Amino acid sequence: EIMLTQSPGTLSLSPGERATLSCRASQSVSSTFLAWYQQKPGQAPRLLIYGISSRATGIPDRFSGSGSGTDFTLTISRLEPEDFAVYYCQHYGSSHTFGQGTKLEIK
Amino acid sequence: QVQLVQSGSELKEPGSSVRVSCRTSGYSFTNYAINWVRQAPGQGLEWMGWINTNTGYPTYAQGFTGRFVFSLDTSVSTAYLQISGLKAEDTAIYYCARVSYCDYWGQGTLVTVSS
Numbered sequence: 001e002i003m004l005t006q007s008p009g010t011l012s013l014s015p016g017e018r019a020t021l022s023c024r025a026s027q028s029v030s031s032t033f034l035a036w037y038q039q040k041p042g043q044a045p046r047l048l049i050y051g052i053s054s055r056a057t058g059i060p061d062r063f064s065g066s067g068s069g070t071d072f073t074l075t076i077s078r079l080e081p082e083d084f085a086v087y088y089c090q091h092y093g094s095s096h097t098f099g100q101g102t103k104l105e106i107k
Numbered sequence: 108q109v110q111l112v113q114s115g116s117e118l119k120e121p122g123s124s125v126r127v128s129c130r131t132s133g134y135s136f137t138n139y140a141i142n143w144v145r146q147a148p149g150q151g152l153e154w155m156g157w158i159n160t161n162t163g164y165p166t167y168a169q170g171f172t173g174r175f176v177f178s179l180d181t182s183v184s185t186a187y188l189q190i191s192g193l194k195a196e197d198t199a200i201y202y203c204a205r206v207s208y209c210d211y212w213g214q215g216t217l218v219t220v221s222s
Contacts, residue, residue, distance in 0.1 A: 001169070035208045037152075044202055044212040045144075045152065056210060088152055092207040095168065096142070096154040 002026055002091050006099035012107040019076040021102045023089035028069045033093045036065055036074045039101075040085045048087075049074065081106075109133040111203055113213035119220050124191040127216045129203030136184035137161045142209055143177060143188050144202040157207070158186060193220045 003026040013019055023034070034052045037045040047056040049065035052072065062077040076083055084106050089099040114128040129141060143155040156167040158177040165177040176189040186203055200215040 033207070037209070039152075044215050045204075045209070046212070047208065047210050050208040050210070090152075090154075090209070092209075096157075096207070098144075098152040098154060101151045 001095050002029065002093070002097055004089055004091060004097055004099035006087075006089060006102045008102060009100075010103045010105060012105050013079055014107045015079050015081055017079050019074075019079055019083070019104060021074040021076075021087055021089075021104070023067075023072040023074070023099050025070045025072070025091065029072075029091055029093070031093055033091055034065070034067070034072050035090045035092060036063075037088045037090065038083075038085045039088065045088065076104075079104075109205070109211045111205060111211055111213035113201075113203060113216045116217040117219065119193050119218065120222055121193055121195060121220055123193050124189060125193060125218055127188040127190075127201050127203075127218070129186040129188070129213050131184045131186070131205070134205075137181060139205050140207060141177075141179075141186040142204045142207070144204060144209070145199045146202065146215075147196075147199045155188075155201075160186070190218070193218075195220050 005024045007022045032051045036049040039045040053065045064075045066073050086101045086103050088101050110132045112130045117125050137160045140157050142157040145153045155171045158165045174191050178187045198220045202215045203213040205211045
């Protein structure tokens with residue numbers, strides 16, 4: 001089973017800044033089955049990115065995903081106030097696993 | 108539009124059972140798998156498994172075998188999660204989500220296990 005480790009645990013940034021969130025897999029992800037989700041307090045998670053880099057319907061283009069092998073990145077190019085939330089990566093291959101999450105907070 | 112609507116919060120005693128429903132609309136139910144995800148209070152997301160809505164065949168993640176059962180009623184486009192022998196550590200929000208990469212989610216069902 002592939003384990004996912006997200007870093008940092010907490011990221012403190014200001015609106016307008018660029019955010020870079022990391023997700024590292026315990027073994028190479030041979031497929032493109034890597035997704036990113038955003039979760040705000042009291043809400044269900046929302047799909048942002050699937051297939052490593054494809055944006056889900058309605059997701060602004062300031063969100064982008066990249067990576068391969070064991071290292072994947074979610075980048076938010078210019079933070080908006082509504083982007084401060086918890087972010088999870090997920091591998092959805094033969095077994096599905098979530099990372100432990102990165103909390104993006106306002107500095 | 109695609110919607111997944113889950114049943115309401117439940118308060119259960121230890122040892123009892125609970126069934127959470129996930130009613131879907133806006134798409135062809137049998138064309139898309141349903142995943143179940145658990146989120147304990149203040150914790151992250153934990154994938155419980157999925158059910159093939161075409162065949163009804165369930166797949167359970169490690170740690171979710173035995174007391175957890177996924178089922179379907181395709182006549183009403185609804186998926187179910189049943190948990191038996193409830194324990195305090197089952198207290199969590201349970202989500203259903205469509206497809207392997209969870210493109211649409213239910214609103215979540217809080218199950219509280221307490222005497």
